[in-house]
Amino acid sequence: MSYPSRAIIDHGALAHNFRTLGSSVDAEVMPIVKANAYGHGLAPCVATLQRAGARIIGIAQLAEAIELAAHTRGARPEIFTWIYSPTQLGDIRDASRFGLHLSVPDTWALDAIARAMPDGVEPLRVHLKIDTGMGRGGVLADDAGALIEAALATPGIEVVGLWSHLACADTDSDATARQEEAFAAALARAQAAGAPIRYAHLAASGGALWHPATRHTHVRPGIAIYGIMPDDSDPAAANLRPVMRLEAELTSVKQVPGGTPVSYGHIETVSATTLGIVPLGYADGMDRHASSRAHVTVGGRMCRVVGRICMDQFVVDLGPESDARVGDTAIVWGPGGPSASDWARAAGTIGYEMVARLGPRVPRIHVHQEDV
Numbered sequence: 001m002s003y004p005s006r007a008i009i010d011h012g013a014l015a016h017n018f019r020t021l022g023s024s025v026d027a028e029v030m031p032i033v034k035a036n037a038y039g040h041g042l043a044p045c046v047a048t049l050q051r052a053g054a055r056i057i058g059i060a061q062l063a064e065a066i067e068l069a070a071h072t073r074g075a076r077p078e079i080f081t082w083i084y085s086p087t088q089l090g091d092i093r094d095a096s097r098f099g100l101h102l103s104v105p106d107t108w109a110l111d112a113i114a115r116a117m118p119d120g121v122e123p124l125r126v127h128l129k130i131d132t133g134m135g136r137g138g139v140l141a142d143d144a145g146a147l148i149e150a151a152l153a154t155p156g157i158e159v160v161g162l163w164s165h166l167a168c169a170d171t172d173s174d175a176t177a178r179q180e181e182a183f184a185a186a187l188a189r190a191q192a193a194g195a196p197i198r199y200a201h202l203a204a205s206g207g208a209l210w211h212p213a214t215r216h217t218h219v220r221p222g223i224a225i226y227g228i229m230p231d232d233s234d235p236a237a238a239n240l241r242p243v244m245r246l247e248a249e250l251t252s253v254k255q256v257p258g259g260t261p262v263s264y265g266h267i268e269t270v271s272a273t274t275l276g277i278v279p280l281g282y283a284d285g286m287d288r289h290a291s292s293r294a295h296v297t298v299g300g301r302m303c304r305v306v307g308r309i310c311m312d313q314f315v316v317d318l319g320p321e322s323d324a325r326v327g328d329t330a331i332v333w334g335p336g337g338p339s340a341s342d343w344a345r346a347a348g349t350i351g352y353e354m355v356a357r358l359g360p361r362v363p364r365i366h367v368h369q370e371d372v
């Protein structure tokens with residue numbers, strides 16, 4: 001079976017981005033592969049990152065981490081994971097069985113781990129989460145001391161890490177500096193309490209790219225690894241390359257007379273032109289807010305989306321003089337076309353959302369540098 005659209009995943013670019021970030025920071029890179037590697041395909045991306053030298057990777061949901069650990073044979077990187085609830089006692093046991101690194105976001109997690117862990121197994125390695133100003137997970141900085149003490153007194157765990165997350169790495173240096181200060185204080189406290197912290201991490205892509213003080217022992221870049229900037233600026237400026245190219249074959253090309261209304265609701269009427277149909281829609285993650293605004297390239301020419309994006313397809317204006325033919329390739333985003341960030345701007349969102357929401361129906365084609 002084949003399909004009229006595909007996401008081409010360039011593993012040469014993925015390895016290049018991992019190495020570029022690694023050589024630009026004085027810290028180890030823990031690439032983040034949550035949400036199916038930001039839509040790029042989990043297992044192949046993990047394999048490439050491991051070959052490129054990743055010794056630990058991060059993935060958000062405990063369930064995702066267990067699935068990854070259960071399906072990788074042979075040597076794999078260490079896995080750090082951080083989202084779970086007190087009901088997941090069986091999953092916490094699996095975390096221990098697979099030797100995962102688990103976040104402890106509050107004292108309830110210490111209780112859950114103490115209840116879940118069977119006696120006589122290797123201690124579970126944990127990273128204590130401090131909320132230094134994100135206002136999301138972790139204990140407030142004032143409660144860091146209490147969490148550290150409680151963790152050190154909990155049997156069956158080994159406190160190896162302390163971590164936090166930046167809220168404004170791409171927008172506000174002062175807020176970032178305040179978070180870094182709170183983190184450094186919590187780290188000093190953990191060390192003074194005798195916790196052997198080998199993993200101290202605060203920076204995601206934004207911190208890794210722009211805030212050297214936040215780098216500590218590890219950085220956790222996600223979006224930058226995939227060649228998209230956290231602020232949707234040009235990745236080439238940071239020597240990063242987009243990993244995904246989303247393309248589709250035109251399933252229709254036809255001339256229309258002036259005054260032709262296009263797609264649902266007739267929100268737009270075109271003058272005499274050639275219209276093409278791209279067989280991707282909002283069910284595939286083509287945000288409907290980008291209707292009439294985003295572009296694709298066909299034969300190297302930028303062509304605007306006309307009218308509403310539908311569930312499975314959208315219409316583009318190929319231009320009155322177009323010689324495009326049905327079956328020609330439209331590049332939706334990635335090298336040779338607009339960027340995922342361009343689509344995000346058209347849709348009023350961020351590049352992250354474009355790639356992470358690319359639907360499961362679109363095949364991912366994994367190419368390694370030599371095949372490109």
Ligand SMILES: *Cc1c(COP(=O)(O)O)cnc(C)c1O
Nearest residue numbers: 032165204205220221222223224
């Ligand atoms: C998603 C995420 C990251 C990676 O963030 P990017 O901005 O994509 O680099 C790092 N840490 C945590 C806790 C995250 O949730």
